[in-house]
Amino acid sequence: MKNWLPFSTTIFFFYVVVYLGICTKLTHSLTPDGLSLLSLKSAVDQMSDVGLAFSNWNENDTTPCGWSGISCMNITGLSDPRVVGIAIAGRNLRGYIPSELGTLVYLRRLNLHSNNFYGSIPSQLFNATSLHSIFLYGNNLSGSIPPSICNLPRLQNLDLSNNSFSGPIPKALKNCKQLQRLILARNKFSGKIPAGIWTALENLLQLDLSANDLNGSIPEDISELGSLSGTLNLSFNHLSGQIPKSLGNLPVTLSFDLKNNNLSGEIPQTGSFTNQGPTAFLNNPLLCGFPLQKTCRNSEQGSSQSPNSAPSAENNTRKGLSPGLIILISVADAAGVALAGLVIVYIYWKRKDNSNGCSCTGKTKLGGTQKSDLCFFCACANGFKNEESELEEPAEKAQKGGEGGGELVAIDKGFTFELDELLRASAYVLGKSGFGIVYKVVLGNGIPVAVRRLGEGGDQQRYKEFVAEVQAIGRVKHPNVVRLRAYYWAPDEKLLISDFISNGNLTSVLRGRSGQASTSLSWSTRLKIGKGAARGLAYLHECSPRKFVHGDIKPSNILIDNEFQSHISDFGLNRLISITGDNPSSSGGFMGGALPYLKTVQTERANNYKAPEARAPGSRPTQKWDVYSFGVVLLELLTGKSPELSPTTSTSLEVPDLVRWVRKGFEEEKPLSDMVDPVLLQEVHAKKEVLAVFHVALACTEADPEIRPRMKTVSENLERVGT
Numbered sequence: 001m002k003n004w005l006p007f008s009t010t011i012f013f014f015y016v017v018v019y020l021g022i023c024t025k026l027t028h029s030l031t032p033d034g035l036s037l038l039s040l041k042s043a044v045d046q047m048s049d050v051g052l053a054f055s056n057w058n059e060n061d062t063t064p065c066g067w068s069g070i071s072c073m074n075i076t077g078l079s080d081p082r083v084v085g086i087a088i089a090g091r092n093l094r095g096y097i098p099s100e101l102g103t104l105v106y107l108r109r110l111n112l113h114s115n116n117f118y119g120s121i122p123s124q125l126f127n128a129t130s131l132h133s134i135f136l137y138g139n140n141l142s143g144s145i146p147p148s149i150c151n152l153p154r155l156q157n158l159d160l161s162n163n164s165f166s167g168p169i170p171k172a173l174k175n176c177k178q179l180q181r182l183i184l185a186r187n188k189f190s191g192k193i194p195a196g197i198w199t200a201l202e203n204l205l206q207l208d209l210s211a212n213d214l215n216g217s218i219p220e221d222i223s224e225l226g227s228l229s230g231t232l233n234l235s236f237n238h239l240s241g242q243i244p245k246s247l248g249n250l251p252v253t254l255s256f257d258l259k260n261n262n263l264s265g266e267i268p269q270t271g272s273f274t275n276q277g278p279t280a281f282l283n284n285p286l287l288c289g290f291p292l293q294k295t296c297r298n299s300e301q302g303s304s305q306s307p308n309s310a311p312s313a314e315n316n317t318r319k320g321l322s323p324g325l326i327i328l329i330s331v332a333d334a335a336g337v338a339l340a341g342l343v344i345v346y347i348y349w350k351r352k353d354n355s356n357g358c359s360c361t362g363k364t365k366l367g368g369t370q371k372s373d374l375c376f377f378c379a380c381a382n383g384f385k386n387e388e389s390e391l392e393e394p395a396e397k398a399q400k401g402g403e404g405g406g407e408l409v410a411i412d413k414g415f416t417f418e419l420d421e422l423l424r425a426s427a428y429v430l431g432k433s434g435f436g437i438v439y440k441v442v443l444g445n446g447i448p449v450a451v452r453r454l455g456e457g458g459d460q461q462r463y464k465e466f467v468a469e470v471q472a473i474g475r476v477k478h479p480n481v482v483r484l485r486a487y488y489w490a491p492d493e494k495l496l497i498s499d500f501i502s503n504g505n506l507t508s509v510l511r512g513r514s515g516q517a518s519t520s521l522s523w524s525t526r527l528k529i530g531k532g533a534a535r536g537l538a539y540l541h542e543c544s545p546r547k548f549v550h551g552d553i554k555p556s557n558i559l560i561d562n563e564f565q566s567h568i569s570d571f572g573l574n575r576l577i578s579i580t581g582d583n584p585s586s587s588g589g590f591m592g593g594a595l596p597y598l599k600t601v602q603t604e605r606a607n608n609y610k611a612p613e614a615r616a617p618g619s620r621p622t623q624k625w626d627v628y629s630f631g632v633v634l635l636e637l638l639t640g641k642s643p644e645l646s647p648t649t650s651t652s653l654e655v656p657d658l659v660r661w662v663r664k665g666f667e668e669e670k671p672l673s674d675m676v677d678p679v680l681l682q683e684v685h686a687k688k689e690v691l692a693v694f695h696v697a698l699a700c701t702e703a704d705p706e707i708r709p710r711m712k713t714v715s716e717n718l719e720r721v722g723t
Contacts, residue, residue, distance in 0.1 A: 033083040034064035036100045040086075044095035053091040071668070075106060082106040087668050089135070090114040097141075102127035111667055113159070114138035126151045133157040135667055137183070140164060150175035161185040161208065169193060169209070174200040181206040185233065192216030193239075199224040208233040208707070210257065217241035218263075223249045229717075230699045231707050233257040240264065243287075248273045253713045256280040257706055263287050266296045277710070408497075410486045411474035440500055448500040449485065453493070454576060463489055466576065470496070472546045473572045480536030482559060482569040496576075501567050506533075506555035509564075510636065521679065523686040525564050526637045527722055530693065532566030533558050534715040537630060540571055541623050541711045548572060551621035553629035554609040555636065574621075608643035608658070609633065612703055624705035627714065631700025635662055638694060640677030659701045666698065692721045 030038075041054045057067045064083060065072035071085030083104050093115040099122035101107070107128045113135045120143030121136070132154040141160070144167035149155070155176050166188040173182070174197035182204060189212040198204075198221045205227055214237040222232070223246035232247075232254055239261040247256070248271025256276050264286030267273060278291045288296040429439055439451045470487045477483065488495040503509065506529065510521065540548040550557075550571045559567040611628035613619060635658050636642055643658040665675045673681055676690055696717050702708050709717075 039098040039100035085109040087111040099124035137161040147172040159183040186211040195219035211236040501559035506558040536568040538711040538715040634697035
């Protein structure tokens, strides 16, 4: 009895300690959201980079909100923050998607792209009814899309591209009424594109079903997707039948990509079809009509029959013609000739009166005002040729330069000066690059010009090529493109004389002369610069005589005047440099030392404005290169961050990959204030405009060049911002 009491007391205290320990552990245990997330860690192969992706995922934590890749938010009425985002992308993780993620009822964004997840999407995932963005592209997922996917009432973004999904595209997608982006490219989906679902998706902005095994015809009701922007991509499938004419009702700024299918018949010529290039329809053997170089058989038959039938009909008519009727026909013919002569005379004097540009409306000339700047597409469609006759006289005069010691040739008749005047003028070095040294030269009349020294090489044969190229550049006349005024060719010197743009280039305007960020550029000014550059580049692509590809769009090649208008410079120079055959920077002087080389200008850092495909050795420039580069320039205007800064530079503006950084920010739905230049945060009214330009820039910087819009579309989209 004496021993029992102490023993019982010991047992009692033991149970108290155990109970208190259990209660303490329960009080500090991981939240249910954390336990659900641990299922994802368990579902990943331990051979993957688990340590890097889940390094701080500790089951002893009370909350998962500090774990890498996890975003939380305080929910009204709940004591603990809840998980709203999972972003573990590009970590080379191999595993499956656990069904337990469906218990995260407040989860909004699931971003597991660019890993090696396999298996199917568990239908239980769609119990997480707050989900509005699912990014699973770039994995090895398979199976079909569960019909229950539209149990997610807020689903806006679904990107399952570059996987191995198969089966039909579910008709249940019509219940995803909030869907804005449906990207199912590069999978194994088969069957027909379902009809009867697209009318319900009135918020859809992007549709990409390319590179699958889809067959059948294109549904008519796709034409009901009035909110589509960018590119409607149905390429690399097995679609057949005619292209529905109703697709012409889609927005005129939309680009089509229907190549590599089995489509047949004539391409419709209405609405948005009139803005498409031939690449949109390539590799459809039975497709014909504009813009393809293949006329339709019915048209050929009609044209071949008419010459044969017309003479017989004409002969039959002539047999019965009376002398009086013949006289009447002759009088009518004479009157027609006279009328044609009057029209020709009228056009001649009209062109002379309007020598500064082309009229789009009958009232406004191309080249004078901001309003007329928008006319260039109209001018191009109406056959605007930039008055090529102006170049005939300089071309004849230039022949002398090839024969003798050299001669200055003015391309613009209204811009004349003598070579001696250029030699005597004051000169200042503006810069030096692979395209030669550029000087500012002030002429005797006080007008400044920019003179670019190209090099010393080139024989008589190369001289003719040089003149042809210079004439093509000289025909380009647009308010947002630097105007070439004259050129000089001699055996030991080649010069280009163009307008001097007074406010430097976009790099100096954005960063200042010292390289520091500028705080003076308002949103309206940046938008003006972006719009002007887009207009100039679109003109070079669509309307210039040579349909120029610039190949090196970056802020230093966008010049800014005192009114902050943009001017595209340095287009067409690659060809001229190859003709002269010299490295311009290796030459010792300028015109025999008349304009000495005053200082050394550092060459630009590595060009991070180039498109991904442009970085491959031996690749040839394309217009889609320019679109990508322009998109990076837009991002720089928006963020104030330069993609050209050296990784060793210590600065808060350093962004190793500006495009990737912005895309990640949008995928993770970071606040706009985290990405936009802090200077612009003061202009609260501009938030919608800034967001719209971000979307334009992201479309331009798509990795796939076929998805990028044309510069014409980019310019039109920017013009709508702020109006």
